[in-house]
Amino acid sequence: xxxxxxxxxxxxxxxxxxxxxxxxxxxxxxxxxxxxxxxxxxxxxxxxxxxxxxxxxxxxxxxxxxxxxxxxxxxxxxxxxxxxxxxxxxxxxxxxxxxxxxxxxxxxxxxxxxxxxxxxxxxxxxxxxxxxxxxxxxxxxxxxxxxxxxxxxxxxxxxxxxxxxxxxxxxxxxxxxxxxxxxxxxxxxxxxxxxxxxxxxxxxxxxxxxxxxxxxxxxxxxxxxxxxxxxxxxxxxxxxxxxxxxxxxxxxxxxxxxxxxxxxxxxxxxxxxxxxxxxxxxxxxxxxxxxxxxxxxxxxxxxxxxxxxxxxxxxxxxxxxxxxxxxxxxxxxxxxxxxxxxxxx
Numbered sequence: 582x583x584x585x586x587x588x589x590x591x592x593x594x595x596x597x598x599x600x601x602x603x604x605x606x607x608x609x610x611x612x613x614x615x616x617x618x619x620x621x622x623x624x625x626x627x628x629x630x631x632x633x634x635x636x637x638x639x640x641x642x643x644x645x646x647x648x649x650x651x652x653x654x655x656x657x658x659x660x661x662x663x664x665x666x667x668x669x670x671x672x673x674x675x676x677x678x679x680x681x682x683x684x685x686x687x688x689x690x691x692x693x694x695x696x697x698x699x700x701x702x703x704x705x706x707x708x709x710x711x712x713x714x715x716x717x718x719x720x721x722x723x724x725x726x727x728x729x730x731x732x733x734x735x736x737x738x739x740x741x742x743x744x745x746x747x748x749x750x751x752x753x754x755x756x757x758x759x760x761x762x763x764x765x766x767x768x769x770x771x772x773x774x775x776x777x778x779x780x781x782x783x784x785x786x787x788x789x790x791x792x793x794x795x796x797x798x799x800x801x802x803x804x805x806x807x808x809x810x811x812x813x814x815x816x817x818x819x820x821x822x823x824x825x826x827x828x829x830x831x832x833x834x835x836x837x838x839x840x841x842x843x844x845x846x847x848x849x850x851x852x853x854x855x856x857x858x859x860x861x862x863x864x865x866x867x868x869x870x871x872x873x874x875x876x877x878x879x880x881x882x883x884x885x886x887x888x889x890x891x892x893x894x895x896x897x898x899x900x901x902x903x904x905x906x907x908x909x910x911x912x913x914x915x916x917x918x919x920x921x922x923x924x925x926x
Contacts, residue, residue: 585632586632587610587611587635587708588614588629588631589616591615592639593637594617596663610708614631617640618640618641618643622636622648633659633660633708635661636660636661636682637662638673645677649681653680658716660683660711661685672782674779678753679752684707710867710895715894740827742767742860743768744769744770744771744860744862744878745758746772746848747773748865748870748898749865749895749897750866750895752783756786756787758917759787759795760787762922766925768809770829771809772818774842778814780797780811780812787809794807798813798829804827804828804829812847815842816833816834819847819850820847820851827854837870840868844871845872845873845874847874851874852883855881856881856883857881859883861874861879862921863886863898863908864914865899871898872901872907876905879908885907886921887899889912892915
């Protein structure tokens, strides 16, 4: 197989050197060039034809978001953003993902040299996965959203809960899935692999785009119709039953499948606590988190859905669940909302 050709774009000479060293340490990657600003990057993209771009957000002469927007219009290609691990960095990164970036890596707040070296495996994995990912252009309103919004549904079973897991490509997939759902849709618990500093901003972003209310989950929060609870980064989240109520338990747990939060933890709790009252959805993402949990949900008679390959940015997580026989329906993203509505009627 040909090596993945990478162009590193960063205004910091230290970061250019660190990222080049880290990526070049993998025999399947070739760093074909570096650039300190978007204008140099533009010329090197034409000359070197890289497969993947790593792109800093704060750049001279033109900021990274403006460059990304122009790039995705003129020459769409896989981009991994390099962003700061702050609330402002979270908002900017979410904007980058909506513009078509495949994934992101968060810069360490302290000790940039050693912190970046420690992230080496993550950086390599994300760049290699980006090379195989489907590139998305800037988000556009999906036609099926209008179809769902206009359909009459009556939800009498308030005890039903929808559990959703997502990773790479999931920020936009969740927006597309949730935004057309009716305001009285049954309670949702959901999880997006994301750092602790990012989940609050992501929940607020979704809340501004949806009819249902979206919030970052807190320990003990009730699962209610018309509400979606997003697992906070750096914590595990599980569903617990307290009499007639369903709540979430949010806690500082160990990593599962290298993730904190982990979809498997959420799905396992749904299987144990909810059984056939749960509906499980596994969206686009790298790796296999959620596959075993979806097996347990199906064994507990939960209705299960996985996003199909054609509409997934990265087909890893759904593919693993499908291969284990854990999925009732495999659907394109724009049909999952309707399938859930039909199952809940």
